Amino acid sequence: MTSTAAPAPVPLSGPRFQTEPAELYREIRRDHGSVAPVLLDGDVPAWLVLGYRELHQVTGDPELFSRDSELWNQWERIPADWPLLPMIGRKQPSILYTIGERHRQRAAMISGALGAVDPAELRAHAERFADELIDTFCDKGTSDLIADYATLLPVRVLARLYGFADEDGPGLVTALNDMIDGRERALAGQQHLLRSMQRLLVTKHTAPGPDVASRMLADPSGFTDEEIVQDLMVMMAAGHQPTADWIGNSLRLMLTDSRFAASLFGGRHSVAEAMNEVLWEDTPTQNVAGRWAARDTRLGDRQIKAGDLLLLGLAAANSDPQVRTDGASFTGGNNAFFSFGHGEHRCPFPAQEIAEVIARTGIEVVLDRVPDIDLAVPASAVTSRPSPWLRGLAELPVRFTPTPALGDTPR
Numbered sequence: 167m168t169s170t171a172a173p174a175p176v177p178l179s180g181p182r183f184q185t186e187p188a189e190l191y192r193e194i195r196r197d198h199g200s201v202a203p204v205l206l207d208g209d210v211p212a213w214l215v216l217g218y219r220e221l222h223q224v225t226g227d228p229e230l231f232s233r234d235s236e237l238w239n240q241w242e243r244i245p246a247d248w249p250l251l252p253m254i255g256r257k258q259p260s261i262l263y264t265i266g267e268r269h270r271q272r273a274a275m276i277s278g279a280l281g282a283v284d285p286a287e288l289r290a291h292a293e294r295f296a297d298e299l300i301d302t303f304c305d306k307g308t309s310d311l312i313a314d315y316a317t318l319l320p321v322r323v324l325a326r327l328y329g330f331a332d333e334d335g336p337g338l339v340t341a342l343n344d345m346i347d348g349r350e351r352a353l354a355g356q357q358h359l360l361r362s363m364q365r366l367l368v369t370k371h372t373a374p375g376p377d378v379a380s381r382m383l384a385d386p387s388g389f390t391d392e393e394i395v396q397d398l399m400v401m402m403a404a405g406h407q408p409t410a411d412w413i414g415n416s417l418r419l420m421l422t423d424s425r426f427a428a429s430l431f432g433g434r435h436s437v438a439e440a441m442n443e444v445l446w447e448d449t450p451t452q453n454v455a456g457r458w459a460a461r462d463t464r465l466g467d468r469q470i471k472a473g474d475l476l477l478l479g480l481a482a483a484n485s486d487p488q489v490r491t492d493g494a495s496f497t498g499g500n501n502a503f504f505s506f507g508h509g510e511h512r513c514p515f516p517a518q519e520i521a522e523v524i525a526r527t528g529i530e531v532v533l534d535r536v537p538d539i540d541l542a543v544p545a546s547a548v549t550s551r552p553s554p555w556l557r558g559l560a561e562l563p564v565r566f567t568p569t570p571a572l573g574d575t576p577r
């Protein structure tokens with residue numbers, strides 16, 4: 167009797183997520199099919215859903231594949247200092263882990279508050295903050311567009327939309343980036359953000375304004391201040407980093423791919439094309455945690471047990487050969503990618519629109535202001551951060567002919 171040993175589960179870590187994720191997902195799919203067994207830190211088992219169809223099934227059935235992390239059948243082996251706890255949390259009171267009717271109300275509150283943002287005002291804020299940031303380096307002739315620009319822009323715009331005064335902006339930028347860094351200042355950063363959100367709500371209770379926080383407070387569904395603070399934290403963190411990475415990954419594509427070379431000199435159309443291509447081929451949101459099976463079920467050809475954790479393999483599903491049969495590149499407006507998720511827990515549509523305006527404006531303004539921009543290092547030296555979850559550049563060194571700052575001159 168012969169038996170073929172099943173291939174070993176794939177550790178969801180290691181340098182290949184940083185250096186060649188697309189190749190890695192192809193190999194995982196070849197060896198394991200559309201639902202692969204993976205191991206998280208500490209050899210904690212989970213499933214990675216790589217198939218487009220299977221991902222549709224998981225995200226489209228929030229009752230069978232729940233957002234309720236209490237269902238997890240591995241909690242007893244998770245140590246208190248498990249590094250993924252901030253992401254795969256237990257009893258977290260934000261929208262992320264709310265389910266059922268209350269989730270629908272909460273998503274509607276957030277969508278309503280974000281949807282009322284005036285597009286012209288949003289664009290004006292994004293341009294103004296982009297100009298301010300470019301003023302800090304445009305006369306130098308060199309910059310790291312990640313540290314000097316992309317990681318500073320979305321948070322400034324979002325803080326303004328949510329209701330913060332401009333002078334709170336720089337403190338929030340530092341706190342949020344410290345928190346995302348996950349190093350020694352992370353906790354202090356999180357505390358600063360939390361206190362800032364709490365203070366914001368106190369102010370908006372007495373003096374509501376035309377801002378996101380005031381609209382959330384006025385929502386009739388009766389969410390408490392604590393719940394709104396938690397959601398504003400999610401909207402800040404979940405909004406800033408992927409938008410910053412979208413800017414960085416798109417700029418890298420435009421600066422390294424000859425198809426975009428001509429358009430660097432003012433071609434607006436191809437900014438949108440580059441951004442769309444990034445969402446298909448190099449999405450900031452690579453893998454998302456997650457969903458928990460409410461009962462035993464089958465997915466792909468796998469037997470899933472009640473309480474198993476499923477990770478959403480968004481990047482892998484985007485390149486599933488079942489939907490990419492012709493190998494064609496999906497530029498030019500096809501939005502069927504999974505980069506914003508799908509189903510009830512997907513990124514709210516108004517959030518997607520706001521992210522798109524911030525990213526597009528950010529890219530357009532930098533190309534307008536420093537038109538002869540070029541990479542300052544070989545393309546192969548531009549590396550991504552080492553994370554299987556969010557894909558973004560570690561740095562993007564560029565050079566250009568120095569130009570004077572605009573200062574207070576209106577554009």
Ligand code: HEM
Pocket residue numbers: 261262263273276400401402404405406408409412449450451454455456504505506507508510511512513514517518520521
């Ligand atoms: C203005 C910027 C943004 C804001 C305010 C925002 C806000 C949010 C919120 C509140 C959720 C939770 C929805 C829920 O649990 O029901 C969410 C989910 C999500 N967002 Fe965004 N987001 C932004 C930008 C982005 C960008 C640029 C991407 C990717 C390129 C992205 C990808 C996702 C994904 C994949 C999910 C779904 C996670 C899941 O299904 O579990 N978001 N976003």
